[in-house]
Amino acid sequence: MLSLKGISKSFDGPVLVDFDLEVAAGEIVALLGPSGSGKTTILRIVAGLESPDEGEVIFAGKDITSLAPEARGIGMVFQRLALFPHLDVAGNLRFGLADPSDEHRIEEMLDLVGLAGFGSRRIETLSGGEAQRVALARSLIAQPRMLLLDEPLSSLDADLKEHLADEVRRILKSLDIPAIHVTHDPVIADRLADRIVRLDTAKE
Amino acid sequence: MQSNTKALLTCFLMLATAFAGCLESETASDDEDVLRIISYDAFGISDEMLSQFTNETGIKIELTRAGDAGGVLATALQTQDSGLYDMVLGIDNSYLGAALSAELFQPLDVNRSGLSERALASYDGDFAIPFDVGSVCLNYDATHVDGENVTVPSSLWDFTDENWTGKVAVQNPRTSSPGRSFAIAVATMLGEEHDDWWSAMNANDVIVSDGWTEAYEVHYSAGYGVWNDGFIGDAKAVVSYCHSPGVEAYYGENWTTSVALDLPGASFSQIEYAALLSGSKQGASADAFVEWLISEDINSQMPTLNFMYPAIEGGDLPEDAGYRWHSVVPTDAVVMPETIDAKIADWLDAWDAAMA
């Protein structure tokens, strides 16, 4: 599904050097490594929010290296979640709807993530776990062909983390969406993903 | 932390300085020989000259500028009998009736024999002493009056025809002293018809400004305003003083296209007075000041200090640079302060209604 070939990127020094990655259809891959190893950068390059200095990104057979993020059909759950504060939960999900006539999908998606009836809740009243799930639902409702997860569970406590990791895996599998999950926690990486790719600093 | 201490210190310093200033004016107000005068803004006697007076007589002068003649009267009325002020300068004969009715003044003990007939025409008594005179009349731009299509107006009604559409500037009589004087002259000259004339002027797009400055500087095409930013110059005639063309020439190297309209009755002889407020205990100082003001030495400088004629007998504009040559002494409307006081409210209301 996704191929990264020879990706290199430096900011104030090399962050990625000649990095390769393959993600098959329906596969969940975890990128595991300490901070500074470039994992978020890889995600941002796949999403199109950064451009690589060298290398190619091939998605579903097409070279999307210089394609704008809006056109890639790839969704992302951000580390800080980036829920829109001026909208309620349903409003956030609605942002992910291309077609207004799909309103019913909002309730369906909330059901799927276990937040039935949360539509009119305000963002600032959500707990950590609930906010996570809203962010996930929002990305999923847009029917992405691939989902990127940037350490989404890192700020939750241990029990919740594990529980949610299972949830996320279940949902992704049920929708058959491939995903890359970035984390520094090996236990969670293991629970969520099919395959773990280890990153040490600036190498693969 | 250090910057906080510095900030506190600076605050203290400023407070201290301010308090020091407080002490300064405290001592001044304890001084016996201080004459506190309400004056109008444009009063031209400089602080240097006032210091000279203080040196000669030992009387200190504190001048408060309160707007125009109306402002002076209003301030005096607001502070009546409070003892806050001793004298007023600049109440003119259009306001004098109201001031006298309100019993604002005490008599001054000053020798009036040296004053001219013109200065004493409206009021000859102890309660108010004139110190300068000037006639308020229309000025027009000679370049607009070319003698063929546009002739020199021989009646006020000439201004209501198409040659003068949108080309005459007057001042709001409620907010401007010359405006008020002119309105009085018109009311006296035209009698019952005066509000018809104003309505006709309104229909003829007369320009009305709130103050003399705006009418003369911004709108009048033949005035010094041509040098200023924001000059429009759409008015070919303006209400000002009959000696304004002289002042223009004086500062313009004996050249101006402004001419005073000598139309008998269409001008008002504005006389400005000095008076002692009732409730003041500085009668002696006031007498000394007024005598100084109407002394030959000082009063003959009125044309260059105040842009008005002196009040003393034989006083005239200087001949330099055509000041006297370009000025006109017209035949003014004759109306006494008592009449003005009785009728002004109606005249102003009629003006308001006609111009709305």
Place this chain on the structure above:
Amino acid sequence: MRVRAVFVMAWTVAVLAPLALAWQQLDGVAERSIFDTLASFEDRFQTSGALEFTFRVAILSTLLTLAIGVPLAWNLGRHRWPQHALLRSLFTTPFVMPTILVAMGFLALLDPWPWFRQDGALLALLLAHAWFNLALVIRFCEPLLATLDPSLEEAARLLPKGRTRWGRMRHLWAPLFAPSIAAAGAMTFLFSFTSFALVRWLTPGQRNLEIVMANQAEWAGIAIPELGRAPSEIIMAAAMVQLLTILASLGLISWLQARRNLMHLPRVEDAREPPTTVAGLHVIVMAILVLSPLVALLISSFQIRGEWDTAGWSAAFEGARTGIGVPRAMWSSLVYAGLTLCIAVPCGYILADVIHGLEKDRPRLAMAVDVMAMLPLAVSAVIIGLGVLIGLIRTEPELARSWWIPAYGHILLTTPFVVRILLPAMREIDPDLDAAAALLGAGPLRRLLRVRLPLLRGALIVAASFVLAISLGEFGASWVVVKYTDWTTLPIMIDELLGRPGFDPVPRAAAHAAGVVLLGLTMVLFMAVERFRPTGSGGEF
């Protein structure tokens, strides 16, 4: 707590007493009711067209200001500009410029195009208002733009509704910034509604409510009916309209700011992107436009009757025509400004603190105190001056001559700004910090000095710069009152120089020169203090 309640009471009395006294005086002379007077506004020259003109100018000015200001705030806040702090304070400086000088500057600037003096006079006025109030839009929007978490925009880009720039504009930026823009618009409306010097000089044939009141002020309250009746009635009617409109605007602003705070906007240290050429050109052009009236004023101070001449400058400094020269007037202005600073900032702090403390439990009371704090801005300077005068003259005539009386007006007028600036900053302080300090044993004073004030440093600096600048240029309330003292401030000196018949051209040039000094002083003070403000703080004003 009791102390603070007393303080709020004292402030209310300080603000309301002059008004009450003035109102009482006016009411004694007036005969017709306010309603009747308003109904006959169109019948009298003094007031015809005033209501319509006032509202029209205010609304159009608001629209134009937002149209010009929002794109500028956008470009300014989105990118990291070299000398960003300087640029920001440059665009905010117009707001604290004395309006009389702004008027003179625009007249000088627009002089080559006479159209602006006749058919285009309204447009000139609107442009001047936009120039003036640009700062509000920048103040309310730019800091947020510069520190808003970029993840929001990135998330939007990856979702259907945010795929296009227009989509993001409509669904993300507009709703997020609507409260700030609306608040800036409401304040612009307020200031345009009460504009005085600019209307007087740029649209000379027209009167707004403030000018109507100023014209009538001379005779208001005079007990002689023929002289005082109509003016008193007119002022009461006009003041009532003004007061109600402004109270409504202030209420709106207060509500909008509180509502904005319900949204927890995720912030980062610095969200700015590198500059782009187009944005750079825009900012440069705007900077030139903003500076142009000031430059025009500078140039005109060196011209007499069309020729280059420094006589204006020498006359200004020697004080030949006004009795005191620029140096002494400048010193007086600085002293007053310093005094105002020392009083207005603590006053404003206490008021803001009271409001903030009430917000959670008693929001309606909080809003009431908020509006009360802003009240001096709502009332015509003429009324404040009149009331102070009447009150003092009746009770203690000697007091009227005190040197500190003008400061009274300055303090009343600057404290509301302090409140507006400190309040949002207070809202952003994490309450746990104070609790933590208390648990560590720090008493209230120590907590104030060591925890709260340092956290409010940015906002305090902004507040200080505003108070200094506004006090330096203050005209309206002072001129009614300062007449009774010996002290002259720079603005008063300028007003006197401009007030004389200008047959002699030197006083006018001297006025321009003094104006340049005042402008320079204000700019230097304001911009110097502003540089210490960290990027995103002081953010809602």
